Amino acid sequence: KETVCIFGTGDFARSLGHKMMQCGYSIVFGSRGAQTSSLIPEGATVLSHAEAAETSAVIILAVHRTHYSFLENLREVLRGKVLVDVSNNLKINQYPESNAEYLAQLLPGSKVVKAFNTVSAWALQSGALDASRQVFVCGDDSKSKEKVMEIVRSLGLTPLDKGSLLAATEIENYPLQLFPMWKYPIYLSLVLSAFIFFYCVVRDVVYTYAKKQVDRSFFIAISIPNRVCPAVALILLALVYLPGIFAAVLQLYRGTKYRRFPDWLDKWMLCRKQLGLVALAYAFLHVLYTLVIPIRGYVRWRWSSYVIAQVLNNKTEPLNNERAWMSDSYVSLGILGFFLFVLLGITSLPSVSNSVNWREFRFVQSYLGYLTLVLCTAHTLVYGGKRFLNADTYPWCLPSVYILSLIIPCIVLAMKFFLIFPCIDRPLTDIRQGWE
Amino acid sequence: KETVCIFGTGDFARSLGHKMMQCGYSIVFGSRGAQTSSLIPEGATVLSHAEAAETSAVIILAVHRTHYSFLENLREVLRGKVLVDVSNNLKINQYPESNAEYLAQLLPGSKVVKAFNTVSAWALQSGALDASRQVFVCGDDSKSKEKVMEIVRSLGLTPLDKGSLLAATEIENYPLQLFPMWKYPIYLSLVLSAFIFFYCVVRDVVYTYAKKQVDRSFFIAISIPNRVCPAVALILLALVYLPGIFAAVLQLYRGTKYRRFPDWLDKWMLCRKQLGLVALAYAFLHVLYTLVIPIRGYVRWRWSSYVIAQVLNNKTEPLNNERAWMSDSYVSLGILGFFLFVLLGITSLPSVSNSVNWREFRFVQSYLGYLTLVLCTAHTLVYGGKRFLNADTYPWCLPSVYILSLIIPCIVLAMKFFLIFPCIDRPLTDIRQGWE
Amino acid sequence: KETVCIFGTGDFARSLGHKMMQCGYSIVFGSRGAQTSSLIPEGATVLSHAEAAETSAVIILAVHRTHYSFLENLREVLRGKVLVDVSNNLKINQYPESNAEYLAQLLPGSKVVKAFNTVSAWALQSGALDASRQVFVCGDDSKSKEKVMEIVRSLGLTPLDKGSLLAATEIENYPLQLFPMWKYPIYLSLVLSAFIFFYCVVRDVVYTYAKKQVDRSFFIAISIPNRVCPAVALILLALVYLPGIFAAVLQLYRGTKYRRFPDWLDKWMLCRKQLGLVALAYAFLHVLYTLVIPIRGYVRWRWSSYVIAQVLNNKTEPLNNERAWMSDSYVSLGILGFFLFVLLGITSLPSVSNSVNWREFRFVQSYLGYLTLVLCTAHTLVYGGKRFLNADTYPWCLPSVYILSLIIPCIVLAMKFFLIFPCIDRPLTDIRQGWE
Ligand SMILES: Cc1cc2nc3c(=O)[nH]c(=O)nc-3n(C[C@H](O)[C@H](O)[C@H](O)COP(=O)(O)OP(=O)(O)OC[C@H]3O[C@@H](n4cnc5c(N)ncnc54)[C@H](O)[C@@H]3O)c2cc1C
Ligand SMILES: Cc1cc2nc3c(=O)[nH]c(=O)nc-3n(C[C@H](O)[C@H](O)[C@H](O)COP(=O)(O)OP(=O)(O)OC[C@H]3O[C@@H](n4cnc5c(N)ncnc54)[C@H](O)[C@@H]3O)c2cc1C
Ligand SMILES: Cc1cc2nc3c(=O)[nH]c(=O)nc-3n(C[C@H](O)[C@H](O)[C@H](O)COP(=O)(O)OP(=O)(O)OC[C@H]3O[C@@H](n4cnc5c(N)ncnc54)[C@H](O)[C@@H]3O)c2cc1C
Ligand SMILES: NC(=O)c1ccc[n+]([C@@H]2O[C@H](COP(=O)([O-])OP(=O)(O)OC[C@H]3O[C@@H](n4cnc5c(N)ncnc54)[C@H](OP(=O)(O)O)[C@@H]3O)[C@@H](O)[C@H]2O)c1
Ligand SMILES: NC(=O)c1ccc[n+]([C@@H]2O[C@H](COP(=O)([O-])OP(=O)(O)OC[C@H]3O[C@@H](n4cnc5c(N)ncnc54)[C@H](OP(=O)(O)O)[C@@H]3O)[C@@H](O)[C@H]2O)c1
Ligand SMILES: NC(=O)c1ccc[n+]([C@@H]2O[C@H](COP(=O)([O-])OP(=O)(O)OC[C@H]3O[C@@H](n4cnc5c(N)ncnc54)[C@H](OP(=O)(O)O)[C@@H]3O)[C@@H](O)[C@H]2O)c1
Ligand SMILES: CCCCCCCCCCCCCCCC(=O)OC[C@H](COP(=O)(O)O)OC(=O)CCCCCCCCCCCCCCC
Ligand SMILES: CCCCCCCCCCCCCCCC(=O)OC[C@H](COP(=O)(O)O)OC(=O)CCCCCCCCCCCCCCC
Ligand SMILES: CCCCCCCCCCCCCCCC(=O)OC[C@H](COP(=O)(O)O)OC(=O)CCCCCCCCCCCCCCC
Ligand code: HEM
Ligand code: HEM
Ligand code: HEM
Known part of the structure; x- marks a missing residue:
């Protein structure tokens, strides 16, 4: 197989060299100090930069950007060669x-291709390539790009052509991100959780202690x-579903869909997926916490005290049919809701959402x-049921959490209800189809 | 970057133009009325069709099929150019x-490429590309196709080469489908559910009311x-698994596998995946409904009445070892069955089923x-246990639901049992390998 | 569309021919006995090998390797043609x-491309392509490869370019594998399960029977x-997480990361994903088994006897606050642990792990x-709680299972605790970055 030259003998250079030699390439390293160290993979040659560059048509540049200046002296040697930039930065x-x-400006005669920056040196070496399998490639010369993609493929990785060198900025920022879209949804959910948590502690623990001297910590x-x-979920x-309603109202008000939404609405619209999945996670926890209720020591104690109290008072409570209806139906509604929730989650998996068409996706x-x-x-x-009304049971005038959690959902549903009236829906549909 | 021409200034034309300008292309719109309206993305030019066509080698035709006739006058201008058809129809x-x-027949001198029809205008504009990321591309000229695929890629979408222009019919039908393979399985399950539901209402609610005047609604x-x-699941x-058995019997009877199956069997074989996933959904609901049993108000009432009755009668029931065995083992079997069921579901996810080979897939x-x-x-x-036999407990001679639900599974398992006997399996294997 | 020649009229040849004819190709079969049998798809021609080869530039060789020798006589006819090898072996x-x-050596003048071997004949015929959609292609001539990939695409399959003909070994071994990476994790878990199972039978069933003559089978x-x-999970x-710790200790001891790990450690590192997923499966079973506890006949009997005993003794146990704390908090910890466990599972799905970057993947x-x-x-x-200490309750001196299951986790956590001390972490980080 062909010879490939790698500039630099650092961590990434050695790992990549090692892997490429396993796949049948001959490797020549170009280094400032051209001596073979014990760290260099066996079988590879180490030469000076200029000598190394001459051995191959493809040069992989495994050197930090700050050192690129040394390449200016090699301009002639590198003319017409494919130069693969693998570098990453420290900040977005x-x-x-x-x-x-920058490299392309420095060496206008060479064909610069961006690649390999998303692959970690350690993953290459150890073979645990789980999140490093996709190699984004971009470059202005399509022949060179094809050559690099061939190398990528032969290493068992998947090249992903991203177009011209303009895409390099995005490719370089990619490995530095840590769930950028998830940040707001997660912060929001944490803030909400903390608030409701303290609210409940005051309402259920502190109040009980203050009023009845009972420790329910x-x-x-x-x-x-x-x-x-469940409240956060x-x-x-x-x-x-709220931003979609805002969008509709705004479009109706403006009479056109061709004015950009305000920035906050735009951002909100784009993180609905993440919001929904965080909601699913909370709902999942709610379901688990609910299903373990009968195993809890406290609950078992309460049930048995209840039975014992009945016996000692020598009376058996008859079945309250209405209560049985209420109890069964709110649980049943929760189960159906959770089932659909999970279905939404499944269709968000990238491989599923890619195999449905837009109509099907919107349907779900x-x-x-x-x-x-x-x-x-x-x-x-239904869970709240009749308890809503007798507000005198509210400790310290604090309403139950489920009442608070119902405010936004009820608003959303009420507004949606108006929006599907034909007299409002028709102009909206017209607007969205671009007829003005 | 290059200039691209878009014919039409409608919804899709503007959205695509807008997105392409963001990605660095210059856009020239070709329109009947060649004046710039406020809706046109800023920076784009609007010309007459003929003038616009001359500015670029690639022309994207964002006009409905019914208007294609105007292109006949432009035949000369469009000769040799790449013409991208993005149109959809209203019906399959x-x-x-x-x-x-049709376009290719109209303009034999142009190179027609089908693309972009699966992408929604709104998704392009808003960036929420979840089910619109794959762009099917087809065309007879591979250079033109490559050019279009380059544009697709640079917009951040994934092109999927579907071969020659023959594939266009399929590509145009794709966005109009709404879960075509799921239709029969879902209808079937709904019909079954409705039937069993009414059967149970009669058996458990109406009968109880009629006989004992007890309201169990x-x-x-x-x-x-x-x-x-659970019964439907x-x-x-x-x-x-039934159609596979029919197929085997048919193949044995015919002595060959090279005669086509009857149509109904073929269709049935092809929607087994969907049938299985619907079954999983029902099983999931069964599990949830089962796990909430101890939380139900009615059940708690029943348990406590049972305990109180024992106490008041002053007798303690000893543990019935056999009943404990039965109760534990049917639940345990259910858990193991559900676990494997979920495993089947996981291997149906497109990304998992694509990363196993055929042998592994069949194994699972x-x-x-x-x-x-x-x-x-x-x-x-085991759940049914001994209750099977004392049929006199059947209200109105209606057997329990679980008895009805066992009929087909038992038939399937019995037939499969015969099919794996060596004396039947061997000829079957021979037939399937094509030796006659 | 173009004419393609297929050598052989066996199972695979016919299925592929049938499918290709559906997609618009004309097919010519090359066979030893050049007569049309009823099994040959209608519309196809059957000729002798030499005649058939002349009709087409692409020849698909659907014959077992053992028969390749007949091709030597056709060397001249096949010169310059694309020869597609579809064959599989019986053993890895x-x-x-x-x-x-081997084929390329036999016919140095032809352009050999490996393809289609992962597709099953039956899947092609029936259209149920679930695990057969990816077609690995490799070959030394990129034009021929492109031609074959075009055929693959037009059959609705996804070609995956694997590079030069060197990759053929791997491609041929692929369809013979049955979960190679899962073997050790599954064996290990089965051995562990069997051991703990018998341990428990002795401890909980045999001992109870021997000591108290109570049947708890x-x-x-x-x-x-x-x-x-749960213990196995x-x-x-x-x-x-243990091998990562061994790796760190080894790197610290050696002072370099450039010496290969011992073989067992390497293998262990590479099957951590599978180990983790098997652990998840066991944890899932534990959760299901736990959630059904209150439905079990035995448990209901035990609870009611407990209540009845209390009543008959005329005393009501007060709520033990500490025990309520313990019971609630171990369950809550389990729920949170399981939730994160599921999250790890979700990020292991190929489509999810491919859409996160390396930093995000490591974070999770x-x-x-x-x-x-x-x-x-x-x-x-916390579940063990105070029971740890009073060892005199151990039947036959056998400690509880949860004590045994805690040994390795505690060791791992203790060692990890030391490794994150700055004085140890810093040199380790340096080593991993390659500075020596
Ligand atoms: C568990 C879970 C998972 C989720 N996963 C995802 C996910 O993977 N991807 C995702 O995007 N969302 C996801 N979501 C969020 C949410 O379900 C979707 O965004 C959903 O499409 C919102 O529906 P909608 O009807 O409010 O909004 P949309 O259908 O987006 O409509 C909102 C507004 O957009 C405008 N609009 C819509 N269609 C058009 C059109 N054709 N032309 C012009 N304007 C239009 C209208 O103004 C409309 O009011 C998830 C939610 C949950 C709970
Ligand atoms: C939760 C769940 C998920 C599922 N997901 C999927 C899915 O993703 N994809 C899917 O396809 N199915 C799926 N199924 C359906 C089902 O599991 C499969 O179709 C399964 O392969 C059927 O097994 P079988 O042994 O009956 O049939 P098969 O293995 O398909 O065999 C059926 C018949 O086909 C013929 N046949 C089989 N092999 C050959 C051969 N080599 N040569 C000639 N003839 C042959 C024989 O006549 C045989 O009797 C799912 C089911 C469930 C419950
Ligand atoms: C449910 C579940 C699912 C799982 N799915 C997966 C999966 O899909 N894929 C997968 O790989 N694992 C998976 N795992 C296993 C496990 O979570 C991961 O392997 C995890 O990364 C191990 O973390 P760690 O910190 O021990 O090891 P690592 O982060 O791999 O580090 C281990 C050792 O590797 C070396 N090392 C790490 N980083 C570097 C570096 N940059 N340079 C040099 N040396 C380095 C160090 O010696 C370190 O001690 C899964 C586990 C579970 C429970
Ligand atoms: N490590 C990873 O996981 C990873 C992943 C993706 C991309 N990358 C990228 O790969 C590149 C190299 O990373 P690395 O981790 O290998 O870094 P490194 O270990 O620090 O190695 C850098 C190499 O550059 C050479 N070099 C240093 N100073 C130089 C100078 N003034 N002039 C010329 N050459 C000089 C040195 O080689 P000689 O001594 O032989 O000259 C040195 O070995 C970086 O751009 C990085 O962003 C790394
Ligand atoms: N909207 C989507 O989400 C979507 C998605 C995928 C594909 N598509 C396809 O894109 C195409 C355009 O859809 P659209 O939604 O943009 O439709 P549209 O909003 O109705 O726009 C159609 C455009 O065609 C031009 N046109 C109309 N009559 C014409 C005539 N007689 N002669 C020449 N030009 C005429 C008009 O442009 P001028 O006035 O400037 O001449 C008009 O703006 C359709 O084929 C559609 O199937 C749309
Ligand atoms: N079946 C599958 O699912 C599958 C999947 C992937 C790959 N493959 C591969 O496809 C190839 C064919 O498999 P198959 O299942 O079709 O096998 P098959 O049914 O046994 O057919 C083999 C064919 O090879 C020809 N042949 C036999 N002996 C020959 C000889 N001495 N000289 C010349 N030709 C001879 C025969 O055709 P004529 O009588 O017409 O000469 C025969 O029909 C194998 O390499 C197999 O590994 C099969
Ligand atoms: C039980 C429900 C599951 C419980 C927990 C749900 C957790 C939801 C949070 C998922 C977080 C995924 C991190 C993804 C990282 C990322 O950025 O991932 C990025 C990717 C790709 O995003 P883009 O396509 O937008 O680039 O996004 C995803 O992959 C989303 C994954 C969705 C996962 C949904 C899983 C639902 C599965 C339900 C199974 C059935 C459960 C049955 C319950 C009894
Ligand atoms: C808990 C189990 C999950 C409960 C619900 C199961 C729902 C099953 C129904 C899935 C419907 C998916 C709609 C797909 C739309 C479509 O057409 O999708 C089309 C795609 C692609 O199909 P093709 O590859 O055939 O073209 O099909 C699918 O993607 C199938 C998705 C399978 C999903 C299985 C999910 C199982 C996950 C189990 C997780 C673990 C649960 C643990 C429980 C405690
Ligand atoms: C409920 C949790 C799910 C319960 C069971 C978990 C089972 C885990 C075992 C998965 C086995 C998959 C076989 C894959 C075959 C294979 O080789 O597959 C090979 C592929 C590809 O591997 P490579 O990418 O390494 O080549 O690996 C996988 O696809 C891994 C699949 C991971 C599946 C994790 C699923 C977790 C889903 C959790 C959903 C939420 C559940 C909510 C619970 C209430
Ligand atoms: C399997 C599905 C579900 C079951 C079995 C279930 C069951 C229950 C139960 C038993 C309660 C009462 C808890 C208590 O007494 O403290 C409850 C409360 C609640 N549930 Fe659910 N639920 C399910 C799904 C959901 C879902 C998907 C949501 C919404 C996202 C949800 C939202 C709520 C809310 C808001 C409350 C009130 C919480 C409070 O203030 O006490 N539930 N649920
Ligand atoms: C976690 C897994 C499971 C558990 C814990 C479980 C538990 C139970 C229980 C407790 C019952 C009795 C219900 C009642 O008394 O009304 C039951 C009934 C039944 N289960 Fe399951 N089950 C599980 C999984 C499954 C699965 C996967 C199936 C099959 C698809 C199934 C099919 C049935 C059927 C057909 C009945 C009889 C329903 C009736 O007529 O009452 N179960 N199961
Ligand atoms: C929803 C999550 C979970 C719940 C509700 C839960 C609940 C329980 C309960 C009730 C027990 C006591 C069982 C008994 O009395 O026999 C237990 C034991 C145990 N759990 Fe969990 N658990 C959960 C998740 C996990 C996870 C993820 C693991 C670890 C992988 C785990 C490991 C253990 C272990 C090792 C024991 C001791 C088993 C024994 O020897 O009895 N649990 N769990």
């Missing part, structure tokens, strides 16, 4: 232009999380999504 | 030939769904699939 | 060189599996992974 948008574009382990999780779920996400919201809201409403 | 197979083929919320769901699961789907069926059937049989 | 690495390379159905599953989870797998281990260990420790 650290330099005004991307490293690859262990509620912190399960009972209170099982109020926090329901609020977040409503927040997924928009129609079934609203149905989920309706079911979950109904679940909470 | 609306015209005898696909829009792209709240069974509709959980108890009856928890009979319907079990029947559908058996229906997944066929072997573990039958094991799932065996476990689920055993679960139901 | 059956021959010293791959079939495709039904524990085998749920109680004992619910000891085995916890041990496997710890074994996922390494940080959240350790958090999972901490939570699960804490869950078990």
